[in-house]
Amino acid sequence: MALSASFKPLAFAPASGLTKINWKWLLQRVPMVALALLSSWGVGGFILQSGKANWAVAGVGAGAFDLVFLGVIALADQQLTTKRSTHVLYWALNVGAALVAALMNTLYYSGGTYASITAESVTHGALFAVFGLLYSLYYHGVMSEALQKDEEEAEANAARMQCPHCGDWKKNQAAVYSHYRTCPKHPKNAPA
Numbered sequence: 715m716a717l718s719a720s721f722k723p724l725a726f727a728p729a730s731g732l733t734k735i736n737w738k739w740l741l742q743r744v745p746m747v748a749l750a751l752l753s754s755w756g757v758g759g760f761i762l763q764s765g766k767a768n769w770a771v772a773g774v775g776a777g778a779f780d781l782v783f784l785g786v787i788a789l790a791d792q793q794l795t796t797k798r799s800t801h802v803l804y805w806a807l808n809v810g811a812a813l814v815a816a817l818m819n820t821l822y823y824s825g826g827t828y829a830s831i832t833a834e835s836v837t838h839g840a841l842f843a844v845f846g847l848l849y850s851l852y853y854h855g856v857m858s859e860a861l862q863k864d865e866e867e868a869e870a871n872a873a874r875m876q877c878p879h880c881g882d883w884k885k886n887q888a889a890v891y892s893h894y895r896t897c898p899k900h901p902k903n904a905p906a
Contacts (some may be wrong), residue, residue, distance in 0.1 A: 749846030756819030756839055763826045782811040812847035816840035
């Protein structure tokens with residue numbers, strides 16, 4: 715659990731007995747939130763540009779598409795799953811949310827029409843959404859690897875056994891039995 719502990723928002727300090735803010739965790743997630751906020755600007759602007767929604771609806775819509783992939787990634791970080799359907803849905807939600815946000819941003823910067831889309835409006839509209847998605851997916855990969863290593867370490871430690879005679883730790887019960895041949899405190903090895 716040593717690796718994934720650095721991926722939690724609060725860190726427990728055994729020396730002081732207090733729970734502290736895990737600044738490393740916070741700083742690693744700030745870019746994802748900042749990119750989502752930048753991308754949300756265009757989504758909200760596009761919703762307002764239609765003239766059919768007020769600023770409150772635009773605010774909710776602005777956060778919806780860009781923050782969905784942050785939520786999906788946060789949920790995936792908490793539980794590693796091997797189900798293919800969940801894995802496919804994870805990718806579909808992430809890529810879909812980023813593409814919709816990129817499209818709405820591009821339309822906002824092009825004046826709200828497909829006919830007005832230019833390279834400049836794509837540059838303004840799509841990059842934050844796509845880059846935010848890529849950063850989030852990279853960070854999720856790092857978290858998944860840390861959790862997997864923790865799980866493997868926990869499984870290895872669960873099988874460890876201690877020699878009842880000398881106290882040495884071995885990787886499993888079979889290794890303890892093998893150790894008995896050379897254990898200096900085992901009754902069979904005691905001087906006669």
